[in-house]
Amino acid sequence: MNLKGFHHLTAVTADAPGNYRFYTEALGLRLVKKTVNQDDTSAYHLFYADGVGSPGTDITFFDWPVGRERRGSHSVTRTGLRVGSEASLGWWQQRFKTLGVQQAGIAEENGRPTLAFEDHEGQRLALVVDSHGDAHPWEQSPVPAEHQIRGLGPITMSVADPDPTDMVLTKLMNMTAAGRSGDTLIYRMDGPGAVGELHVTVDPSLPPAQQGAGGVHHVAFNIPYADYDAWASRLRSMRVPNSGPVDRFWFKSLYFREPNGVLFELATDAPGFATDEPMDKLGTTLSLPPFLENRRTEIEAGLKRL
Template sequence: MADQLGGIHHLTAITADASGNLHFYTKVLGLRLVKKTVNQDDTSAYHLFYADGKASPGSDVTFFDWPVGRERRGTHSIARTALRVGSEASLSWWRDHLRAAGVKPGEVAEMTGHTSFDFEDPEGQRLRLVNDEGSGDSNPWTGSSIPQEHQIRGLGPITLSVPDLKPTAAILTQVLNMKELRSHPSGKGDSATYVFAMGPGGPAAELHVAVEPHLPAAGQGAGGVHHVAFRTPTVEMLHRWTERLASFKLPSSGEVERYYFRSLYFREPNGILFEIATDGPGFAVDEPLESLGERLSLPPFLEARRASIESRLKPLQ
């Protein structure tokens, strides 16, 4: 049997307001700040990781804090990030909760096969809450402001926007061994959304591809997404994915040690950045699980520069 990806690992987006971002994702959405670190390629910028109570792979939404303008929306991009809850009752609870927090939620409806509603964060990050009907694991955080039965369970599906399906679909199916499941017409001319599934299937392992040839190309900025990462269990499996990309002559970063996981980056033909990341060793490798995110964490190769790095970071609170 061909190697299979395990689902969505994480999604990394962009904020220009780290303090406001921290407030929204921890106080309004109730996620746990599981790692406060810096962008390993640009140590002047925070890299914030929000996840479930156990910092599980597949639950973390991460943000680079960059002083940039707003995203210019368009195609050739990751267009919407879905977060999973466990029931239709939770969707109703969340609509009331978001309204009380000053957020305008959309209507609950079936969208691309799942009961969902859309909303945006204060910087225009496009989000969706999806009823996953209790599928998969749930690791609530006792420190969350959200009742345990309504807490966000993890990521997925993630929606891409591309002008042309064929080259992206070829990478998803022929290289990454995803399965095309179904399509959903959008009602806008030749636009439609195609659903692809990774090994285990279900909302946590789906990638949705919206074909939108009428849109201009997106411009990256605050409120936009930088990349999406897919799960592989071990470093040995990551080696196999590295070899597989090379066998298709796909340019890649080569394997990169991110300390909390090991990664491989490449772009699909419509220019969207993909990552394959290992499930381990995880965020508890350098601080206790019970106190994740309470101090600035730095990988060993940056530890000697801690004083200099901390001096250039603005306070989050």
């Protein structure tokens, strides 16, 4: 029962059309699923990923009419996106300059060349050189295949007290403490390279973050479909308050908060986004799980055009 790395990360936008433009046109990711928040069908849930919608490549967004995030602790503070080579970082640095994307200089972080940047709402991101795992470029991306984003990792969260979080990560979730870099603790999962690396920064001086546009809602970890029931039993047996089983149709989920308040999800690697759409048509129409299909007309009427 080991985690396979990250499954997806879900953030918040207050500008779905601008979000769609940035992540598909500027970053060249594929919109693999255009759906709604199943708990709030007035809001889009947009999934951007690699060319085939692989688990571990998705950055997803809820579209809510909210103000900007107030940054702080008890939150995910940066999302890493993997690229294949240091030459790609130079290409992206020039692209960001041309597009006017806010960026920092290329620097080495934890042994990997890294280019930190932000989207138009202040979402904190970083391109990280890591060539582990398979690459699945999107043929229609405006970004050349050799420079395309390969997936997630590492992801950084901030906590005030590391000890309770460490207990959950190592004893419940079977991560391995892999050292530290300054005030940042590094944890490893079974995923190859950076997709299996969670960073926990310790800063008790920060106030708790207030969620909003440009912030992260939750981070999801990848589990084999066959292990789902065992993970549900594990959470129960260790008396971890959690959502209980939740079927999202494209994957199954379990939700719980770690002790510093960051929302975690365990999400299965199957059945996948091609369950209800052909691979070549992913994300081209509004996709709804079967239990919402009878409300399609109502739901579509409440959504803005992308």
